[in-house]
Amino acid sequence: MNEIMIDLQGGAKAPLYEKIYRHLKHEICSGRISEGEKLPSTRLLAKQLTVSRSTVEMAYEQLLAEGYILSEACRGFFVCDIRGLYQLNQRETKNRAVKQEKAEVLKEVSVDFSPDAVDTAHFPYNIWRKIYRGVLAEDREELLLPGDGQGDYGLRCVIADYLHQARGVNCTPSELIIGAGNEYLELILAQILGGGKKVLMDDPTYLQAYHTFCNLGYEVWTAPVIKEETAVLNIRTGKPDIVYVMPSHQFPLGTVMTFKRRLELLNWASEEESRFLIEDDHDSEYRYRGKPIPSLQSIDQSGSVIYMGTFSKSIAPSLRISYMVLPERLMEVYRKKCGFYSTTVPRIQQEVLREFMKGGHFGRHLNRMRAVYKSKHDFIIGELRKKAWVAEIGGDHAGLHLPVRIASGINESALCKQALEAGVRVVGISQHYIEPVQKQPEPVLLLGYGKPDEEEIKRGLNILDDILKYQL
């Protein structure tokens, strides 16, 4: 085929080469130029269309790149087999049609008692802004480049120091891994520990951790929590490889593990190289009486404790920075198997946090928040004591929520649903159980006091009054 007519004047505004490319593509797709057919040489077509030869070459190159034609040395350009191409346009249009979408709208909540909600009113916006500006102002090239997969060394240093001072954690910066959230670190941990492990967890517990272990193909075995103790029962009979615990402040029960129990766990773990304890120290920053209790890791003699922590509660959940301290023998496996992973935390974010901690702002922020949360803690307890429907207030002067047993036969989820309809978000304990609770005599609410202020707490509890007053 040596004659091609292309209207280069009409049609949409586009470069000449693109018009030629589009025309030929259309001819090929419509089958008007069929497979194997030879296209005119660039020189010839350029002459026919009175355009420069390079224009035609551009068009042919595009067709070559997209595989519509192929070039044979000394012979010229030939049309390829383009089975299936005609469907392309259909699909495209179909999808453009469905492309429009609405965002999910969230329910209007006036008082939020979620146990994982934090106080945002006291976030140190000004300091945070100032540090950000400073970090960005320096046009620091290295902050754009890939960083250390474990997290930047400088940040690991300040975190290691903090953990040692605040939690008695024994670790060097090189034993610390920084990642975007606990679940991510658990995904890494599973690759270090290897597959097919048996994990023992409390029940109720943090379901995110439970679901993560399940997704990783771990066999998760649960021990019902007895009374106010995060008792991990008969480890001996269950023979787990890993025990997941929250000694400083069990979620959701809010209890503190006794020293005796801690030693039992450590002794069990120390008996075999393959046994590990995962200590999730999620909100240990907030303890309102006496000194904080040293971490399990700090009294571990055999290097069996995997220590995890996060800045979600101490700074903000949206920060997405968690950390994990590994025993040396696991660090070696990490370096071998996971050393190639890039960090999951933006370096600018890491640098801002480092300066926030190094400048002493973090310490001041924690003290401030401890005071804020303590007064909320004392306030909500004071208010709850006035309520006839409060049977029992749990918790241990720590964390950001109180488990409250309700003196009523009302169904727990019904209660939460009614409350939400009245604009109050409350969470029941039942939804934190792995094994569905058979018959719970009385509902237990996890009243988070992190987010609401005193006025909101009062209002929220009064709304619960209205719901419960006829239920007693």
Place this chain on the structure above:
Amino acid sequence: MNEIMIDLQGGAKAPLYEKIYRHLKHEICSGRISEGEKLPSTRLLAKQLTVSRSTVEMAYEQLLAEGYILSEACRGFFVCDIRGLYQLNQRETKNRAVKQEKAEVLKEVSVDFSPDAVDTAHFPYNIWRKIYRGVLAEDREELLLPGDGQGDYGLRCVIADYLHQARGVNCTPSELIIGAGNEYLELILAQILGGGKKVLMDDPTYLQAYHTFCNLGYEVWTAPVIKEETAVLNIRTGKPDIVYVMPSHQFPLGTVMTFKRRLELLNWASEEESRFLIEDDHDSEYRYRGKPIPSLQSIDQSGSVIYMGTFSKSIAPSLRISYMVLPERLMEVYRKKCGFYSTTVPRIQQEVLREFMKGGHFGRHLNRMRAVYKSKHDFIIGELRKKAWVAEIGGDHAGLHLPVRIASGINESALCKQALEAGVRVVGISQHYIEPVQKQPEPVLLLGYGKPDEEEIKRGLNILDDILKYQL
């Protein structure tokens, strides 16, 4: 035991309750007060020490919380069994000793030809700063709270639009998952696809992806890449479940997959529900001739393509934002199995990126960088053409590096080592092979031109001159 003498005057400055707590703890640890022994009542001890009763209660509470003593209703406080505690101090001091550490120092590099390095000189610091400041200035509470696990809807909208316009990708915001890097998204993907899959990859390829699949227990099977084509050979005989490809620009070979090959892959995948193609579109933004080639996903009829992309090359590697487009049937599994995962990208970062894209800054940045990289691309090719040691220049007018075959018998890694000693970082292709290359006649360097400017390119190549001139 009813008599306890405590020196509340001397010793370190500390609250009274803490001095009492410390003294009793020490007595218990040293065995001077032994297991089972009864402590004096708070009233009695307060009287003895002439301190307020609440002070003693504070001290006892701390001892209770840490498990040194237990309280028995109506009987009083008794010392617990504290086996193993004495070792605590040893361990602590030991660790304090080793706690000091040095950061690894990096080798001094004057010219960096790494294929994954990007140009940082043209990063839009000012705009980025401005947007950051704006986002932070508003004290937007919601940016501190946990966001959508899939990534914020607003950001998914602009990314979906961008992907549709720039890459022809057919997706709605709800089919898009944002995460902190490709490897993280692959960890999620594996949980969606399930374990024990067989993956087929090119060889050479992106080793990070290879290692990730291996860590996940996937059987990875490789197809040697033939000539300049990212040929995925005999899929039929190998019977993989998943084929991992980089059609727009294969790494490290820099080739573009022909349309014919794309259709072959799509046809293969369409034959069975369980078959998937992972399209890693890592640096498709940078193409210097003709129009960009539509993505594999854009011509997928059967919903078999899992599309992955990143902002590492288009903005900065340290940003840690990647995205994944899943076929609807995989999205359903994601929602069921992985819906509970929190996002791994900080919300402030997500909001800044959203405004960067929405404001048109991203488009402008890309055009600017395309011009910057094109001129570097043309410049380095011009320089390479002058070199006697250049046997062949690969690549396809795209991406940020050129595979360059060296006309010399010199060993590839030896060449890279010598270059590094002379201050030039160059990467050989061999280290990107999964199956170690048996005998490579001539070295192939992956010359990245992203980072160095023209002067550095010149200098770097001249240093290679000096190393190679006697090796021809």
